[in-house]
Amino acid sequence: MRRFILIAVPYLWLLALFLVPFLIVLKISLSDIALSIPPYTPQLDLSAGWDGIKSFLSQLDFENFTFLTQDPLYWKAYVSSLQIAAISTVLTLMVGYPIAYGMAQAPDEWRPTLLLLVILPFWTSFLIRVYSWIGILSNEGFLNQFLLWTGVISTPLTILNTNTAVYIGIVYTYLPFMILPIYSALEKMDGSLLEAAEDLGCSRLSAFWLITVPLSKAGIIAGCFLVFIPALGEFVIPSLLGGSDTLMIGKVLWEEFFSNRDWPVASAVAVILLLILVIPIVLFQRNEQKQREMDQ
Amino acid sequence: MRRFSWFNATSLTLGFAFLYLPMIILIIYSFNSSRLVTVWAGFSTQWYGTLLQNESFLDAAWVTVQVAVASSTIATILGTMGAYVLVRGGRFMGRTVFSGMIYAPLVMPEVITGLSLLLLFIGIGLERGIFTIVLAHTTFSMCFVSVVVSSRLVSFDKSLEEAALDLGCTPFDAFRLVTLPIIAPAVISGWLLAFTLSLDDLVIASFTAGPSATTLPIRIFSAVRLGVSPEINALSTIMIAIVTIGVITASIITKRNSLIQQRDEQAAARTA
Numbered sequence: 375m376r377r378f379i380l381i382a383v384p385y386l387w388l389l390a391l392f393l394v395p396f397l398i399v400l401k402i403s404l405s406d407i408a409l410s411i412p413p414y415t416p417q418l419d420l421s422a423g424w425d426g427i428k429s430f431l432s433q434l435d436f437e438n439f440t441f442l443t444q445d446p447l448y449w450k451a452y453v454s455s456l457q458i459a460a461i462s463t464v465l466t467l468m469v470g471y472p473i474a475y476g477m478a479q480a481p482d483e484w485r486p487t488l489l490l491l492v493i494l495p496f497w498t499s500f501l502i503r504v505y506s507w508i509g510i511l512s513n514e515g516f517l518n519q520f521l522l523w524t525g526v527i528s529t530p531l532t533i534l535n536t537n538t539a540v541y542i543g544i545v546y547t548y549l550p551f552m553i554l555p556i557y558s559a560l561e562k563m564d565g566s567l568l569e570a571a572e573d574l575g576c577s578r579l580s581a582f583w584l585i586t587v588p589l590s591k592a593g594i595i596a597g598c599f600l601v602f603i604p605a606l607g608e609f610v611i612p613s614l615l616g617g618s619d620t621l622m623i624g625k626v627l628w629e630e631f632f633s634n635r636d637w638p639v640a641s642a643v644a645v646i647l648l649l650i651l652v653i654p655i656v657l658f659q660r661n662e663q664k665q666r667e668m669d670q
Numbered sequence: 671m672r673r674f675s676w677f678n679a680t681s682l683t684l685g686f687a688f689l690y691l692p693m694i695i696l697i698i699y700s701f702n703s704s705r706l707v708t709v710w711a712g713f714s715t716q717w718y719g720t721l722l723q724n725e726s727f728l729d730a731a732w733v734t735v736q737v738a739v740a741s742s743t744i745a746t747i748l749g750t751m752g753a754y755v756l757v758r759g760g761r762f763m764g765r766t767v768f769s770g771m772i773y774a775p776l777v778m779p780e781v782i783t784g785l786s787l788l789l790l791f792i793g794i795g796l797e798r799g800i801f802t803i804v805l806a807h808t809t810f811s812m813c814f815v816s817v818v819v820s821s822r823l824v825s826f827d828k829s830l831e832e833a834a835l836d837l838g839c840t841p842f843d844a845f846r847l848v849t850l851p852i853i854a855p856a857v858i859s860g861w862l863l864a865f866t867l868s869l870d871d872l873v874i875a876s877f878t879a880g881p882s883a884t885t886l887p888i889r890i891f892s893a894v895r896l897g898v899s900p901e902i903n904a905l906s907t908i909m910i911a912i913v914t915i916g917v918i919t920a921s922i923i924t925k926r927n928s929l930i931q932q933r934d935e936q937a938a939a940r941t942a
Contacts, residue, residue, distance in 0.1 A: 376841065381762055384752040384812070388771040391809040395786030398793055473685035476678035488682070490921055495689055497913050499870050501887050501894075502906040506692035509699065509898045516695055549689065607779025609873055614894065624781045628873075631785060641789070644782045655777050 403641035404434040414638050438642035448643065451621040452650065458537065458612075458622060459605040462544035466601045467594065469545055470552035474593075475586075477553070478560035489557075496550045503547050504614050511539050511615070535617035543611040548604065552597040559593025560586070592665050599658035606654075607647060623647050693910060700903035717904040727905065730889040734869060737800060737885060741807035742864035748808065749815025749864070750857055754845075756816065757823040758831075775813040783810055784877030791878065798880025806878040807868040814867060815860035822856035823849075855924070862920070866913075 405414040442448045477488045495503060510516045511534040518530040533539050563586065571581040587594075609624035616622070623643065631640040674682075703714030721727060752772055759765070775783065787806045791798055830852070834844040850857075872887040879888060893902055 377759075380751055381755050381759060381768075384748045384755065384816075385764070385768055385771075387748055387812070388752075388768070388809070391787065391790070391805060392771050392775060393767075395790040398789045399782070399786045402789060469685070469688070472681035476674075476682040476685070479675070479678045480682070481673060486921075486925075490917070491686055491689070494914065494917055495693075497866055497917050498693070499887070499906070499909055499913075501870070501872055501890055502696070502909060503692070505890070505894045505898075505902065505906065506696040508894065509903075510692055510695060512898070546688070546692070603777050604779070607781055609781050610891075614891075624779060627781045627785065631877075637789070640785060644785055647779060648782060651777070651779070658777075659773075 474556035539615040551600040555596040556593040559590040717900040734886040738868040745812040745864040749812040752816040753820035780873035784874040788877040811864035818860040
């Protein structure tokens with residue numbers, strides 16, 4: 375009996391507040407927009423019995439999905455989200471790898487402090503970390519003032535409200551997610567392998583490419599997915615740092631819902647975003663599982 | 671003994687400068703006396719004064735703390751139960767669905783979670799407010815708690831529990847007296863994680879809050895959409911200070927506890 379309660383309570387909670395809401399999104403994405411409260415039709419009327427369910431089902435259609443394929447806005451938003459997420463992931467890897475490498479090579483007594491320094495920003499408010507870049511990247515911002523003062527540029531650069539600002543924002547906020555898995559892969563690496571390679575006449579650079587990089591591959595893959603997956607559906611960064619031409623699907627969904635009040639289309643956008651995410655999520659799970667099996 | 675090579679020292683310095691400079695600049699400019707946030711006009715704490723007199727921020731902060739305490743506490747209980755079921759529950763009907771529901775929210779875009787919960791609340795006619803934000807935050811943060819706690823449960827020796835059961839403990843007592851003290855650090859860090867996630871969340875709260883309850887991130891977001899403001903800089907500084915003190919204290923306590931444990935183990939080994 376106790377076992378039953380132990381299983382049932384979290385199970386039912388997730389069923390009611392995670393799975394059922396999804397079915398509702400799916401259902402509304404197949405409905406039509408209507409000028410009523412709630413603003414969609416048909417409504418499921420269980421009191422009408424079997425006929426009610428039948429007429430409800432017959433009114434569902436894929437109109438919203440057809441609409442999404444016809445309006446180039448959505449198509450472009452999906453492509454540009456994928457593009458922005460992919461470019462930022464590569465940039466995060468390029469910034470994060472040297473840091474993770476430096477941490478793994480650091481003297482032992484330094485490591486806990488360095489690890490704490492990487493984790494600390496993760497506990498700080500995401501919103502504040504994104505906001506801090508507005509003051510730096512704006513036309514009169516800190517970066518432009520600094521560059522003008524040093525004489526590198528003569529007119530201020532426009533960075534805020536462009537895609538560049540979005541890249542910077544994503545790299546900055548997701549950097550710990552890239553550093554930590556790579557660091558834990560590099561930390562496990564046996565240093566004598568590199569010594570052996572050098573003894574056998576390998577240059578340090580080729581030893582790095584031939585030994586260090588392949589051995590940290592699992593960490594690199596995990597880090598890339600941990601950045602790519604959340605970046606794809608990101609809303610805060612494009613809306614604060616991006617411009618009006620920055621198209622990201624999270625932002626489109628938000629505006630469709632809050633500004634246009636078109637719930638069926640917003641739901642359809644959500645369903646497609648989820649379908650796109652399934653592939654990287656499954657690949658990520660496979661990578662994790664393979665890693666666990668290798669560790670055992 | 672290993673030392674820093676020049677390459678590693680440079681990459682670490684640049685990396686940590688990138689991670690910390692934006693926040694340091696933010697903190698410095700919160701003490702700027704000019705309203706023009708990019709021009710330094712002298713040291714002043716006036717923005718902290720105006721912030722503390724701004725009732726809409728104080729109200730929002732109070733709502734946020736209430737939501738965070740309630741949701742992280744419920745999430746810790748449910749998440750620990752979930753972890754126990756996953757690791758020790760054995761086989762039961764729908765186990766795959768259950769583990770799927772535990773892991774899926776971790777990678778779910780916030781806009782989708784928020785939208786789906788809002789549609790549920792409207793569908794069942796629940797009025798939106800603090801209660802609905804607590805429900806929403808509990809749902810996604812209990813999954814994070816589950817993952818943290820289950821990784822601890824996996825690593826500890828099951829035979830300790832079985833010994834307690836053999837010696838006549840009821841399953842509940844075995845959990846309370848044996849399992850819980852061992853997994854306690856993970857449960858506490860799960861609670862802290864849930865608490866931070868709730869404090870931090872903008873997107874899901876925006877969907878589920880409704881007009882009657884405004885949390886601090888919602889309030890900050892609507893303010894920063896208009897650009898940089900010195901009051902927000904002051905507020906950010908306060909929040910960064912609280913988190914920094916909290917994280918450093920927690921790491922000192924963990925370090926001391928592990929030293930005590932080490933010493934006890936050594937003492938036990940000597941007496942044996």
